[in-house]
Amino acid sequence: MVAAALADPLDPLGPDERTLLRLATAGSVDDGKSTLIGRLLFDSKQTFIDQMEAIERTSRTRGEDDVNLAYLTDGLRSERDQGITIDVAYRYFSTPRRKFILADTPGHVQYTRNMVTGASTADAALLLVDARRGVLEQTRRHAYLSNLLGIRHFVLCVNKMDLVGWDRSIFDSITEELTRFAGRMGVYDVRAIPISAKHGDWVVEASERMPWYPGPPLLELLETLEASEPPQHHASRLPVQYIIRPLRDEYHDYRGYAGTMASGVLRVGDRVKVMPAGAETTVVGIDAFDQPIVEATPPMAVTVRLADQLDVRRGSMIVSAEHPPIAATSIDAHICWMSERVPLRERDRLVVKHTTQSTRALVQEIGARLDVNTLDYDLTASQLSLNEIGRVRLRLMAPVAVDPYDESRETGAFILIDEATSATVGAGMITSGG
Amino acid sequence: MTTTATRPASLDTLSWLEAEGIHIIREVAAELERPCLLFSGGKDSIVMLRLAEKAFWPARIPFAVMHVDTGHNFPEAIDFRDRRAAELEVELLVASVQESIDRGRVVEEVGPRASRNRLQTVTLLDAITEHNFDALFGGARRDEEKARAKERIFSFRDAFGQWDPSNQRPELWNLYNGRLTRGEHIRAFPLSNWTELDVWQYIKRERLEIPSIYFAHQREMFRRDGMLFPVSNFVPRLPGEDPFDARVRFRTVGDMTCTAGVLSEADTLDSVVAEIAATRITERGETRADDRFSEAAMEDRKREGYF
Numbered sequence: 190m191v192a193a194a195l196a197d198p199l200d201p202l203g204p205d206e207r208t209l210l211r212l213a214t215a216g217s218v219d220d221g222k223s224t225l226i227g228r229l230l231f232d233s234k235q236t237f238i239d240q241m242e243a244i245e246r247t248s249r250t251r252g253e254d255d256v257n258l259a260y261l262t263d264g265l266r267s268e269r270d271q272g273i274t275i276d277v278a279y280r281y282f283s284t285p286r287r288k289f290i291l292a293d294t295p296g297h298v299q300y301t302r303n304m305v306t307g308a309s310t311a312d313a314a315l316l317l318v319d320a321r322r323g324v325l326e327q328t329r330r331h332a333y334l335s336n337l338l339g340i341r342h343f344v345l346c347v348n349k350m351d352l353v354g355w356d357r358s359i360f361d362s363i364t365e366e367l368t369r370f371a372g373r374m375g376v377y378d379v380r381a382i383p384i385s386a387k388h389g390d391w392v393v394e395a396s397e398r399m400p401w402y403p404g405p406p407l408l409e410l411l412e413t414l415e416a417s418e419p420p421q422h423h424a425s426r427l428p429v430q431y432i433i434r435p436l437r438d439e440y441h442d443y444r445g446y447a448g449t450m451a452s453g454v455l456r457v458g459d460r461v462k463v464m465p466a467g468a469e470t471t472v473v474g475i476d477a478f479d480q481p482i483v484e485a486t487p488p489m490a491v492t493v494r495l496a497d498q499l500d501v502r503r504g505s506m507i508v509s510a511e512h513p514p515i516a517a518t519s520i521d522a523h524i525c526w527m528s529e530r531v532p533l534r535e536r537d538r539l540v541v542k543h544t545t546q547s548t549r550a551l552v553q554e555i556g557a558r559l560d561v562n563t564l565d566y567d568l569t570a571s572q573l574s575l576n577e578i579g580r581v582r583l584r585l586m587a588p589v590a591v592d593p594y595d596e597s598r599e600t601g602a603f604i605l606i607d608e609a610t611s612a613t614v615g616a617g618m619i620t621s622g623g
Numbered sequence: 624m625t626t627t628a629t630r631p632a633s634l635d636t637l638s639w640l641e642a643e644g645i646h647i648i649r650e651v652a653a654e655l656e657r658p659c660l661l662f663s664g665g666k667d668s669i670v671m672l673r674l675a676e677k678a679f680w681p682a683r684i685p686f687a688v689m690h691v692d693t694g695h696n697f698p699e700a701i702d703f704r705d706r707r708a709a710e711l712e713v714e715l716l717v718a719s720v721q722e723s724i725d726r727g728r729v730v731e732e733v734g735p736r737a738s739r740n741r742l743q744t745v746t747l748l749d750a751i752t753e754h755n756f757d758a759l760f761g762g763a764r765r766d767e768e769k770a771r772a773k774e775r776i777f778s779f780r781d782a783f784g785q786w787d788p789s790n791q792r793p794e795l796w797n798l799y800n801g802r803l804t805r806g807e808h809i810r811a812f813p814l815s816n817w818t819e820l821d822v823w824q825y826i827k828r829e830r831l832e833i834p835s836i837y838f839a840h841q842r843e844m845f846r847r848d849g850m851l852f853p854v855s856n857f858v859p860r861l862p863g864e865d866p867f868d869a870r871v872r873f874r875t876v877g878d879m880t881c882t883a884g885v886l887s888e889a890d891t892l893d894s895v896v897a898e899i900a901a902t903r904i905t906e907r908g909e910t911r912a913d914d915r916f917s918e919a920a921m922e923d924r925k926r927e928g929y930f
Binding site: 205206207208209276277278279280281283288290302303305306309310430431433434435436437439440443447448449476477478479486488489490492503527540542543544545598599602603604606610611612613616 | 634635636637638639641642643645646649650652653676677678679680681682683765766772773788791792793794795796797798800802803804815816818820824
């Protein structure tokens with residue numbers, strides 16, 4: 190029986206100012222990813238007694254020596270039956286310093302789309318490497334996709350150090366290889382940690398078996414990772430989601446534009462443009478429920494009032510008049526194709542959903558296809574199959590206000606929808622628009 | 624302008640979760656024709672309703688709320704439900720499991736362990752058809768249960784109300800695809816990323832009113848399967864299940880037939896939050912008999928069209 194863990198030392202009654210860090214991790218069945226996550230949940234006291242009892246039972250039934258922490262992250266029955274993870278699972282844990290959402294994704298090449306999905310909302314990537322096997326194709330693929338999806342912070346966990354005799358030189362060479370690979374992509378924040386997820390070394394506690402590593406342990410690193418920057422560095426963007434027009438006497442003339450701040454800071458008095466048409470006006474009020482506020486920053490959900498009666502509708506974007514985005518009818522983008530039914534071909538017609546706007550698009554050109562194993566681009570490609578990534582040029586039926594994905598995830602990303610099936614069939618990251 | 628794509632961390636977690644929930648609710652209201660919010664008077668749906676109130680203020684919530692009433696609810700929760708709906712001036716629909724039984728749509732289980740939990744699915748699906756809803760907001764959270772850990776925020780149901788976990792649409796960024804094919808509807812979960820503690824902290828921060836059964840009170844209880852159940856007319860007791868008085872509160876609001884209470888002295892919001900923060904047993908493990916049947920109980924019920 191596992192002893193009941195201690196309660197969170199945080200004072201639950203005080204105001205909770207803990208920030209959130211979103212992580213994405215990918216891996217295959219045998220690199221110890223589930224064990225690591227189980228260890229994080231267990232050692233950070235996020236495991237409940239009844240969950241522990243359930244996995245103790247399962248471990249016993251399956252004739253295993255130890256309690257297998259990997260069962261903590263077990264998912265759907267279909268996955269258990271096949272012994273694999275096929276879908277993104279979201280895990281939640283917190284420490285007295287921070288709250289975490291971890292997107293746990295399968296790492297195999299046939300699940301690239303799940304990896305892309307998990308990475309799309311993450312601030313940092315947790316890369317797991319088996320010390321005995323070193324940096325694999327899958328590690329590079331995960332790192333590459335994380336970078337493509339805009340993640341600029343990598344945490345490299347060199348796992349199973351117990352199986353290589355806690356050998357520092359092995360850790361050093363893996364770290365050097367991955368750091369070099371990341372640097373080639375322009376990712377300079379790589380933190381490497383030697384761990385044993387199974388035994389807990391350097392996961393939450395310091396390890397006496399690897400005194401050559403100065404720390405901090407993984408959890409402490411995650412608690413202190415600075416994965417963001419102030420919104421002042423970006424131009425303001427507010428995609429209009431919904432028009433608020435209360436049909437009640439008290440607010441007879443109220444007309445507000447509701448949306449989620451995508452980037453920058455929007456202040457009362459700011460000169461703004463309404464995209465894509467570009468008409469200029471001034472922000473006269475910002476409401477967040479029953480009290481007006483003076484400025485809005487991402488990802489606040491607000492309602493903005495403007496000085497002039499303009500044509501503003503869902504899909505319009507309220508933006509900084511000084512630094513407006515491009516109203517594009519043609520975009521170049523990296524697209525990850527996700528349809529099992531059909532490949533993406535030139536001259537295909539699809540629906541693009543970008544922020545709150547949907548419009549039709551024509552595939553004008555498939556310029557290159559990435560080989561996710563060698564990470565080379567095949568310039569002769571003319572179609573993308575399931576899980577393939579390529580450089581694609583789309584022509585849009587209506588102009589869309591876009592920024593490069595590198596500058597803004599929110600206004601640089603889109604999804605592709607197949608009109609015949611209504612399915613989401615692609616994820617796009619804009620490189621340029623015109 | 625620098626080149627980075629990461630999210631500014633200026634907001635605390637609760638504000639972040641609130642903003643995400645509002646975003647989801649507005650997306651559904653904008654992209655679907657006839658949404659409806661499932662409201663039981665339980666803590667999760669109370670928070671969800673608050674987010675809806677905020678999403679459209681100063682306008683009223685532009686859709687109805689619906690309760691699937693098994694007829695076995697705590698009277699305190701029903702009172703609260705009616706009051707809150709009136710306060711917000713939203714239309715409250717009640718879909719009655721009793722009516723489904725009376726019309727022969729479902730057959731009531733019998734015996735001391737009979738529950739109307741499973742029957743709710745039929746009543747719910749009938750109500751969706753009757754009112755022509757194409758989207759239902761539910762208060763489910765991913766931290767509740769392992770089948771839910773993998774469910775999308777926009778989760779699709781086919782014409783039979785079924786969830787197919789192996790065929791979910793990819794969901795990227797905050798770009799939700801609300802397009803339906805014929806006969807489909809969606810279940811939208813604005814609280815997907817909340818934990819139980821987040822919900823309680825938010826209730827506290829927003830000073831939301833909640834039904835009295837969440838606070839410690841004196842009640843007649845009996846012991847079954849290691850859990851404490853409230854004595855009610857809906858549950859015949861087995862030999863040896865003698866009632867006794869205890870000071871309890873409830874962690875969830877479900878049917879009186881399958882919702883267990885916990886011994887507690889926490890009679891204020893502060894003390895309830897403190898107790899939740901210190902607890903070592905999951906909410907469902909401790910108090911929901913309906914999830915205990917099998918390892919995959921929730922997965923199975925969700926496939927059938929359950930909440």
